[in-house]
Amino acid sequence: MKKEYWDVDDVQVIEKTGNAISHWITILDEFNAAEKKSNDSVSLLQSEYNVPRYWARTLTTLYLKSKGK
Incomplete structure (x- = not known):
């Protein structure tokens, strides 16, 4: 899986979900x-x-990668 898939920032996430990472x-x-x-x-x-x-x-x-999974 390409890193770009989960390498997102708050601006993108807020725009698409309404909340920060x-x-x-x-x-x-x-x-x-x-x-x-x-x-x-x-x-x-x-x-x-x-x-x-x-x-x-x-x-x-993103969550799982941050937990080392």
């Missing part, structure tokens, strides 16, 4: 996403927070 990191931490399948995290962001699929996947990948 730190907001989504907190949500994924509370969901314990590092210990779950990535598809579960993507599904959470889509269904509970109306994040578009591409951005849900991007945020999940």
Whole structure:
């Protein structure tokens, strides 16, 4: 997977999701996403927070990379 896929900044994320990266990191931490399948995290962001699929996947990948996964 290319780094460009998850190498995004707050401006991009806020524009597409309405919230900063730190907001989504907190949500994924509370969901314990590092210990779950990535598809579960993507599904959470889509269904509970109306994040578009591409951005849900991007945020999940960014999160997992930040946790060394």
